[in-house]
Amino acid sequence: MIDHNPLWGAELDHIRLDTADPSKTAAFYRDAFAMSEKSLADGSTLLQGEERRLIVGSGIAGDQPYSAFRFADETRLAAYRAHLTAQGMNLMPSPTPLFSDGAFAVSDPDGRQMVFGVIDPAQDNGGSPEGHPPHPPGRMQHVVVATADLAAMMAFYEDTLGFVATDHVLRDDEDGGQTLTAVFYRSTREHHSFAMFLSDAARPDHHAYEVSCWNDIRDWADHMATLEIKLWWGPGRHGPGNNLFFMVEDPDGYKVEISAELENMADDDPVRQWPHNERSLNLWGPGWMRV
Structure with missing residues (x-):
């Protein structure tokens, strides 16, 4: 495939x-x-x-x-x-x-x-901006959206565009069924370059910059502290992707993530399933529950 x-x-x-x-x-x-x-x-x-x-x-x-x-x-x-x-x-x-x-x-x-x-x-200048001291790496790596119509969005991104599903998040319903609440997609071996969460309306969710290691997470958090930018979520570790992370908010409340050690997948890895709970979203502590 x-x-x-x-x-x-x-x-x-x-x-x-x-x-x-x-x-x-x-x-x-x-x-x-x-x-x-x-x-x-x-x-x-x-x-x-x-x-x-x-x-x-x-x-x-x-x-x-x-x-x-x-x-x-x-x-x-x-x-x-x-x-x-x-x-x-x-x-x-x-x-x-x-x-x-x-x-x-x-x-x-x-x-x-x-x-x-x-x-x-x-x-494409590809380098560090003039006038800024050297910073840890921060490669733009994935973008995530929220949607009220997960089925239509999945059909488009999988069947039409060709994104490959990596992980599904499933909520147990009172009637004994299950509702899909999130899908993570890859277009390279990295766990996801795009993802979508079920929500009450279509809206942006967040985007992420990938760094190399835990020390980079620390250094970026220290940098945010010098600017008096509070961490909005984390530090923590996601279940899907197994990556270390923290998030901050921009002036409009849009979320931005610093991530490290995102999982790499084999070409033939099947879609995995995760329960819809806080621990799937953050193995270390509170989760950001969209629904």
Whole structure:
């Protein structure tokens, strides 16, 4: 299955976050995550650090209109475009200025765009921002959304786009049945690059930066402390993914995660099942229960 999956190898490159106060939000990400700040032609702001970047734009506070996944080269991108076209997908122009010509977008059942492309070398500085002291690594690695229609979203992301399910979270119901409350998806060997949680409405959930080890978690937490940014959740260890983590909130209350030691999966690993409880979400303590 993996060998013939045209999505396989695509990695999260960046996301866009909208806010009613772009200057305040951009300053938060610049300082909290050691990124440089650059104005783009459309009035949005590019925040960029070593292996991490995001775009902050003007709009509804806390909205996350698209996630952009990169392919290694134009050949892989063209094969994926052909795969989606053969399924009758409506391919839309790419909304991001950070990918080369040939990038495109598709809309999921909740109206959020997924963008696929190849990095535009002119927009890739790839290094630490000037004026910031060296920081631990922090590679943008996964993005998560909440949805009220898990079945439709699963069909789209699995059957149409080709994301591979890694873990399911299941809630025991009073009638003896079970309700699926979360799905974790991979597009590389890393446990997940995308995930979705059942909720009462479609909304953004969080995105994450992957670091190398527990000491990096400590150093990033110390960095947050110097800025008087309180940890919102953690430190802890997730069940699905087995990764160490903590989360903070941006000025709009959107959650951002620092993660370490995310599990790597074998190509033929079957989908695993986890119970819907706090311990699955955090083996060490309280969990963030969406439903």
